[in-house]
Amino acid sequence: MSADLALSIRNLALSFKSWSGTSQVLHGIDLEIKRGERVALVGESGSGKSVTARIILGTLHELKSARISGEVWVAGREMSSLSQSERQALRGTDISMIFQDPTTALNPVYTIRQQFHEVLMRGDPKISLSTAEQRSADILREVSITDTERVLESYPFQLSGGMNQRVMIGMALINEPQLLLADEPGTALDVTVQAQTLRLMRDLVRQHGTSVLFISHNLGVVREFADRIYVIYKGRIVETGPAASIFDDPRHAYTKALLAAIPRLTGGGIPEIQEDSEAFFDPMVTHEDVSA
Amino acid sequence: MNSILSVLARRLATTTLVLFGVSVLIFLIARIIPGDPARIALGPRATPEQVERMRETLHLNEPLVTQYFYFLSDLLRGDLGISLYTNRPVMTDIAQFLPATLELVLLAGIFMVAIGLPLGALAARHRGGWPDNIIRVLTLMTVSAPSFVWAVILVLLFSYYLPLFPIAGRIHETIMIPPVTGFMLIDTILAGSWDGFWSALHHLILPAFALSLSGIGQAARLTRSNMVEVYDQPYIEMAQSYGFPEDRIARKYAFKPSLIPSLTIIGLDFAALLGNAFLVETIFAWPGISRYGVGVILQKDLNAIVGTVMIISATFLIANIIVDLLVAYINPRIRYAERSK
Structure with a gap:
């Protein structure tokens, strides 16, 4: 793996073994994220995008029924070759993750301050309370929270969804991870709040130089955020390329269908969505990166 | 911490109400049980006059509401009466x-x-x-x-x-x-x-x-x-x-x-x-x-x-x-x- 890559996935396949047999979830996918790059993985529910994030995070390796093959390189290390505790050591320090619903992802019985402190201890187990306090307040100001004192002493249920989302973004970035996984961030929020927090997150990862894998089912949300896009369908990458060229010139039948599925303000009501078609299984389309 | 104290105050208030309800209930059940408490207390050989005197001292001839207030005021003074089983104040038995x-x-x-x-x-x-x-x-x-x-x-x-x-x-x-x-x-x-x-x-x-x-x-x-x-x-x-x-x-x-x-x-x-x-x-x-x-x-x-x-x-x-x-x-x-x- 070359040094300028934050994440490199080679021929990753995943299947789940159960009593009734084996079901193949990922059919050998390749994916790369350069340092500081924001990449989106887009596909419908069940396409395998969330499990991909769990494999990168190393949590799916713990599941006995999961069969994982291929290579996943994060921070210069191959996840499958690491022990459980080595994978665990990467989490919260080199990789962190943002979840769909910020209000249920934060623990209900601890204050935001206590939760920040726990996360900071992943980076520095001996961190003093005052340093932790200082750093938590700093990162909260970075996510545009001004009354840091009040937010820190609050429990998640006392804050709005948008506020919790900012807290979660701050928490994910506070240990300066190399790679940030964002699994459908803010899907549980209303659209305006989601747009606001995503813009905030984009600016922040740009400043921090964090590489991001942004997972979404919504191409519209991804448009503003990502440099490059991978479209995934039933465990296969069907199209990949720079965001602009995917939007201007979708070539794979599935990407076209996905783009057509975005409701538009200009009318037409609910868009016609194609049924599954044979064309969705066409070979992968790669857009040349013009800047490269 | 204040909020814990206010939980305590609220629960103590409702508990007092519940205890009051329990006292009414137990009092009524004790009166509804068949058998004259005075006669039970005195045993089968007591004369009708003795039973009547006992009924007077136990306020059994008064209306139920009056009887309840006698019971309640005794209760508040920590007096639960005498146990027929041990012949001692019920309070003493309970304390033991x-x-x-x-x-x-x-x-x-x-x-x-x-x-x-x-x-x-x-x-x-x-x-x-x-x-x-x-x-x-x-x-x-x-x-x-x-x-x-x-x-x-x-x-x-x-x-x-x-x-x-x-x-x-x-x-x-x-x-x-x-x-x-x-x-x-x-x-x-x-x-x-x-x-x-x-x-x-x-x-x-x-x-x-x-x-x-x-x-x-x-x-x-x-x-x-x-x-x-x-x-x-x-x-x-x-x-x-x-x-x-x-x-x-x-x-x-x-x-x-x-x-x-x-x-x-x-x-x-x-x-x-x-x-x-x-x-x-x-x-x-x-x-x-x-x-x-x-x-x-x-x-x-x-x-x-x-x-x-x-x-x-x-x-x-x-x-x-x-x-x-x-x-x-x-x-x-x-x-x-x-x-x-």
Whole structure:
């Protein structure tokens, strides 16, 4: 793996073994994220995008029924070759993750301050309370929270969804991870709040130089955020390329269908969505990166 | 902290109302039970004049409401009347028998929490694994048999075949301890007798354990199922995504939220120990209030029945208040809801 890559996935396949047999979830996918790059993985529910994030995070390796093959390189290390505790050591320090619903992802019985402190201890187990306090307040100001004192002493249920989302973004970035996984961030929020927090997150990862894998089912949300896009369908990458060229010139039948599925303000009501078609299984389309 | 105090104030107020309701109920039940209390008190050979005089002193000829106020004002002065069974003031009987039961029930409650909760948490932490399976089978066994069955089994195993624990009583018969509080563990310390303290503890362990066994199973199963549910919450996945060690996640992230629904039920189970104590007290010849309560019911000793039921309800309510305070302490939502009132 070359040094300028934050994440490199080679021929990753995943299947789940159960009593009734084996079901193949990922059919050998390749994916790369350069340092500081924001990449989106887009596909419908069940396409395998969330499990991909769990494999990168190393949590799916713990599941006995999961069969994982291929290579996943994060921070210069191959996840499958690491022990459980080595994978665990990467989490919260080199990789962190943002979840769909910020209000249920934060623990209900601890204050935001206590939760920040726990996360900071992943980076520095001996961190003093005052340093932790200082750093938590700093990162909260970075996510545009001004009354840091009040937010820190609050429990998640006392804050709005948008506020919790900012807290979660701050928490994910506070240990300066190399790679940030964002699994459908803010899907549980209303659209305006989601747009606001995503813009905030984009600016922040740009400043921090964090590489991001942004997972979404919504191409519209991804448009503003990502440099490059991978479209995934039933465990296969069907199209990949720079965001602009995917939007201007979708070539794979599935990407076209996905783009057509975005409701538009200009009318037409609910868009016609194609049924599954044979064309969705066409070979992968790669857009040349013009800047490269 | 203020919010905890306000929870306490609110619960004390409602508890007073409940106790008032209990007193009305018990008073009415005692009057509705067939048979003239005066005649029962005097026995079959009393003359009609004697019975009539007794009815006068017991205010039985007054209307029910007046009778209730006599009863209530006596109650507030701590006078529960004379027991026909022991011929002593009911208050004296209760003061003598209640501490023995409280000692038993408190230790059983400690066993329930100190053994049941960790077992349940351990099972949930290793859900689906062998510790989980073993704990589930064991706890199912303990909840499937009532406590007196366990009492008999434990006596047979650990007092008879393996004479590790005494078979009956509260303390070794050669040790004489002057009763001060009625709590043997405290009285032995007050008397400065360490031998007595260890002997009292030795006598207490087996009956308390027998009494607590089904509670331990109940608490463990409840904790397990609530905690397994918590493990499916997004905040556990988030904790795992931050690489916290699994044991820390179990202790800090999964156990504490799972206590919120468990505690209320464990509190009720704890209070139910008072009722279950009767057969265990009988088997271990334990001079407690449950055994006394059943004795006076069989004798139709009205004053004593009323007094015992009042005291047991009060203990039940106090246990509930303590649980409410614990839940408020753990659940921030309750504390803040209280603060905004």
